[in-house]
Amino acid sequence: xxxxxxxxxxxxxxxxxxxxxxxxxxxxxxxxxxxxxxxxxxxxxxxxxxxxxxxxxxxxxxxxxxxxxxxxxxxxxxxxxxxxxxxxxxxxxxxxxxxxxxxxxxxxxxxxxxxxxxxxxxxxxxxxxxxxxxxxxxxxxxxxxxxxxxxxxxxxxxxxxxxxxxxxxxxxxxxxxxxxxxxxxxxxxxxxxxxxxxxxxxxxxxxxxxxxxxxxxxxxxxxxxxxxxxxxxxxxxxxxxxxxxxxxxxxxxxxxxxxxxxxxxxxxxxxxxxxxxxxxxxxxxxxxxxxxxxxxxxxxxxxxxxxxxxxxxxxxxxxxxxxxxxxxxxxxxxxxxxxxxxxxxxxxxxxxxxxxxxxxxxxxxxxxxxxxxxxxxxxxxxxxxxxxxxxxxxxxxxxxxxxxxxxxxxxxxxxxxxxxxxxxxxxxxxxxxxxxxxxxxxxxxxxxxxxxxxxxxxxxxxxxxxxxxxxxxxxxxxxxxxxxxxxxxxxxxxxxxxxxxxxxxxxxxxxxxxxxxxxxxxxxxxxxxxxxxxxxxx
Numbered sequence: 001x002x003x004x005x006x007x008x009x010x011x012x013x014x015x016x017x018x019x020x021x022x023x024x025x026x027x028x029x030x031x032x033x034x035x036x037x038x039x040x041x042x043x044x045x046x047x048x049x050x051x052x053x054x055x056x057x058x059x060x061x062x063x064x065x066x067x068x069x070x071x072x073x074x075x076x077x078x079x080x081x082x083x084x085x086x087x088x089x090x091x092x093x094x095x096x097x098x099x100x101x102x103x104x105x106x107x108x109x110x111x112x113x114x115x116x117x118x119x120x121x122x123x124x125x126x127x128x129x130x131x132x133x134x135x136x137x138x139x140x141x142x143x144x145x146x147x148x149x150x151x152x153x154x155x156x157x158x159x160x161x162x163x164x165x166x167x168x169x170x171x172x173x174x175x176x177x178x179x180x181x182x183x184x185x186x187x188x189x190x191x192x193x194x195x196x197x198x199x200x201x202x203x204x205x206x207x208x209x210x211x212x213x214x215x216x217x218x219x220x221x222x223x224x225x226x227x228x229x230x231x232x233x234x235x236x237x238x239x240x241x242x243x244x245x246x247x248x249x250x251x252x253x254x255x256x257x258x259x260x261x262x263x264x265x266x267x268x269x270x271x272x273x274x275x276x277x278x279x280x281x282x283x284x285x286x287x288x289x290x291x292x293x294x295x296x297x298x299x300x301x302x303x304x305x306x307x308x309x310x311x312x313x314x315x316x317x318x319x320x321x322x323x324x325x326x327x328x329x330x331x332x333x334x335x336x337x338x339x340x341x342x343x344x345x346x347x348x349x350x351x352x353x354x355x356x357x358x359x360x361x362x363x364x365x366x367x368x369x370x371x372x373x374x375x376x377x378x379x380x381x382x383x384x385x386x387x388x389x390x391x392x393x394x395x396x397x398x399x400x401x402x403x404x405x406x407x408x409x410x411x412x413x414x415x416x417x418x419x420x421x422x423x424x425x426x427x428x429x430x431x432x433x434x435x436x437x438x439x440x441x442x443x444x445x446x447x448x449x450x451x452x453x454x455x456x457x458x459x460x461x462x463x464x465x466x467x468x469x470x471x472x473x474x475x476x477x478x479x480x481x482x483x484x485x486x487x488x489x490x491x492x493x494x495x496x497x498x499x500x501x502x503x504x505x506x507x508x509x510x511x512x513x514x515x516x517x518x519x520x521x522x523x524x525x526x527x528x529x530x531x532x533x534x535x536x537x538x
Contacts (some may be wrong), residue, residue, distance in 0.1 A: 049135055053148050056128050056155055057224055061284045063297035066117060070296040070311060071098040074121045076284060076395055078162055079462025081118060086464030087477045088325045088455055093486035096315035103489035106523055110506040119505050122159035126183045129156040150215040151226040153208035158234060160201050165469040166502045168198050172243045175199040194514040202242060209235040223275040224285035229255050233281055233398045236406050241470050249410035252403040259400035261431040264334050269348055270382025273393040282398040291391040300391035303460055306383035308369040309391050318377040323484045324537040325455060326376060333433035335456050338380035340373055349379040355387040376484055401457050409450045448535040476534040492529030497521050
């Protein structure tokens, strides 16, 4: 197998099973958030401003930025982990699964590479934004400069939003509890920079996004960049977390302005791969040049089942849906076809061919590039063409469908139940399932209905962990013995189990003496938590 040979060369004959999660997982003792805070304070030259600005957007998904390993692809990797640490997405428990720490929740180890990347990448971005902003005078008035400043401040807000749900619980119950340190030139002693509260972090988030909304228009170079719709969408997410229902609703309406959901026909084939898709509000522009740095450290390598340069097809570590969620999707809903069934069938993929190997589901070249799908493999995320070797597919960061679901949830929470049902039915009937009618008896409340719709619609896009924390829901991966979760990953945890929160990297604690780490809980064991339910997959 090509990838097996690559492993042997890269790891000098080390055992594959060890290398995928534990080899070289010791995080660097330098390069902490605080070190970047100290070092990245020099003003950038005006001539470099645009290059620095563009580079920040590239860094959202840049392969192998910190490590030359397949599990290092910055923010896009964090989104992937947000789902793999949840209940609905999983990868086979094999020696080729570089994300087994997410399945096991062994990612709480302070010396592992996986949690280090998830901590470091947002702080790298925050430090880059701070450096970028330092290059402008306080009385800047040039419209182009103000536009770049507004977009950069959105990236800083987005970075903090990536950190918060992994280090503290829901804003509404934990807003005064410690979250993460603030990275700012105003911090006088970076070796004594304690964790700010959740509320303090959200003050920064709202302030940055509000500035952006006041200073951005709808124009931008491409959807890889941020305009006022994106800023409204990010603030809608923030206000949703804060329980500011009317504000979240208003922002979600503003974010959706001018965008229409993908039609049933458009999602009846592999999609979600090009930021020019009309339902995308914001996306990551993966180019062939960016992906070429390390083809295996990309979304296409892991989440997409159609790449000929990917771990998923070559090593049969496809990202699959948990059957306890899949079974809840009505047969009339086109989204049921975003995954093959137990017999590897889906109307989306049944007619597709892998170049030279026949039907995509069963194509098998012995593992050089392609092994057969596993039951419940996702075919939601396409590649163009099937069997691509460039891995240059884009990744959605915000879609209009999310904004519509935010609107429906907020309407319900504001006491506008009829309007909420109408908003939801209009979306699902018009764009996903023509036979859908809201059934109040199906789930405990409308909130569970919305969470179900979010879990299906946004599957694979990184929303499970933020939603679980926000909704104060337990982690439920199994109900009985009939699901398709590997034994090592088959467990449930209560909504307030402290093991759900990440621990701080050792390098950070070694240099910031005021960090008080998250504690409590234990790594879950197989079949732990049976009898815990989430209201959706019961």
